[in-house]
Amino acid sequence: MNNIAIFASGNGSNFQSIVDAYKNKKLKLDKIILITNKKNCYAIQRAYENNIKNYTFVLKDYNSKEEYELDIVRTLVKEDIKWIFLAGYMMMITDVLLKKYDKKIINIHPSLLPSFKGKDAIKEALDNKVYLSGLTIHYVNHEMDAGEIIFQKQVRVYKTDNVEKLTKRIQKQEHKYYWQIIDKIIKGG
Numbered sequence: 001m002n003n004i005a006i007f008a009s010g011n012g013s014n015f016q017s018i019v020d021a022y023k024n025k026k027l028k029l030d031k032i033i034l035i036t037n038k039k040n041c042y043a044i045q046r047a048y049e050n051n052i053k054n055y056t057f058v059l060k061d062y063n064s065k066e067e068y069e070l071d072i073v074r075t076l077v078k079e080d081i082k083w084i085f086l087a088g089y090m091m092m093i094t095d096v097l098l099k100k101y102d103k104k105i106i107n108i109h110p111s112l113l114p115s116f117k118g119k120d121a122i123k124e125a126l127d128n129k130v131y132l133s134g135l136t137i138h139y140v141n142h143e144m145d146a147g148e149i150i151f152q153k154q155v156r157v158y159k160t161d162n163v164e165k166l167t168k169r170i171q172k173q174e175h176k177y178y179w180q181i182i183d184k185i186i187k188g189g
Contacts, residue, residue, distance in 0.1 A: 002186050003031040005081045007089035012043025014087035014108060017175035018182065019050045027179050029186070033079050035072060037091055053079070059091070069096035076100075085182055086140065090119060093140050105140040106185065108178050110170045112136060112152055117145035122170065123163050133157050133166060135174050137181050151181050 006015045015034060021027035034047040034054035047054035055075050062068040073096060076084070084097070086107040093105060111121035113136040116128075125133040134154040139147035153173050157166060 001031070001080055001082060002029045003033075003079065003081050004029060004083045004085060004182070004186070005033050005035050005076055005079070006043075007035045007037075007084060007086045008041065008043035009036060009038050009090040010041050010043065010088045012041065012046045012088070013171060014174055014178055015043050016046050016050075018085070018087070018179045019046070019052060021179035021183075023050070027183050031079070031081075033081065035075070035084075035089075037089070043088075065094055066096055069094055073097065073100050083182075083186060085178075087178070092144060095142075098140070098142065103139060106150065106182070107138055107140050107145070107147070108174055109136045109138065109145050110134075110167070110174070111145075112154065113138060113145055113149060122166050125157060126161060126163060126166065131157050133170065135170055135177070137178065150185070151177065153177055 006018060008015050019032060022029050022032055032052055034043060034052055036043055036056045037058060039056055039058060044054055057068060057072055059065065059068050084101050084105040111125060112134045116124040132154050134152060136149055137151040138149045141147040155170050155173055
């Protein structure tokens with residue numbers, strides 16, 4: 001069974017591009033679910049509009065991060081999820097998920113790793129006046145944005161760029177490539 005969970009914390013534009021590929025039969029899946037950690041993130045609205053089952057888990061509702069992730073794991077097992085794909089999920093994954101889904105958690109990040117890890121990668125790229133940025137798709141491990149790299153795509157940085165302009169160009173490439181890499185991964189490629 002090709003059942004996947006997309007984890008998101010915000011707008012969900014990568015989630016939407018994955019759902020679109022699935023609905024257009026370009027991405028062969030048996031099921032997609034959405035996991036969010038914010039009750040009001042727009043990704044939830046996207047899930048409703050596309051009839052995708054979604055679950056929200058808010059860390060402050062739990063006594064520990066371990067309890068939080070154990071609850072997520074219970075849901076993933078109940079839904080028979082085989083792969084987790086992070087798409088703007090703004091939390092570190094801990095041992096609870098990493099042990100259950102060893103080498104089955106993938107992230108997309110808006111920089112050419114190992115450069116500019118973390119949440120401000122695009123701003124850091126601009127601050128450092130690099131001429132190339134891009135995206136990296138990688139396995140998730142214990143360190144932030146440090147897992148084995150699966151795919152990278154370069155995006156040119158222009159002198160006239162600001163965070164918004166560069167973000168849009170990187171996201172355009174993310175939306176083009178993430179679902180394709182997901183397809184290859186679940187097919188064993």
